[in-house]
Amino acid sequence: MSVKYVHGATVKSGKTSSGENFGPGEIFAYDESSQILTLRKLGELSNSYDLEFVNVKDASEVVIDDSTKSDAKPCPNVDEPRRERRFENACRAARAMADNVGENVSALAQDVFDALARTLPCRWNGDVIVVMDEVEVRGPKYDEATGTGQTPGAAERVAKVLSLERARLGV
Structure with a gap:
């Protein structure tokens, strides 16, 4: 049939x-x-x-x-430029999400990164969390922020956010 x-x-x-x-x-x-x-x-x-x-x-x-x-209708036309834009945006978002996952880092490190990334721009450099491109948070405890000194007070601001987020995480 x-x-x-x-x-x-x-x-x-x-x-x-x-x-x-x-x-x-x-x-x-x-x-x-x-x-x-x-x-x-x-x-x-x-x-x-x-x-x-x-x-x-x-x-x-x-x-x-x-x-x-009887209510059936022809398939809708695909808006190719819109489809291409949506595809590119989805790829960009997926790359950004993948960049936020550390390679060979502990669960604690990833939790600290995720907590910091909610309020500050962060990226991974190996197993080091780089915040605002000038402050580093290093393992194994990920409890101290050290800065390069380019922006006065940046390390102190990151240290304060870091301590609050670590307290919220319970570590």
């Missing part, structure tokens, strides 16, 4: 060839060559959606609500 997957129609339920159940959800996309069906489902957060990707090759027991087929 061949099933016609129309964008916008509602899949009530179905079972893949491996026996996994899928649905319910609205058909968001269908790729005929790979036989991958994308269902859009209500997300757990209000006004959000989750996507479910299903390999429907040899799927059985697929039940589509026939009343929704």
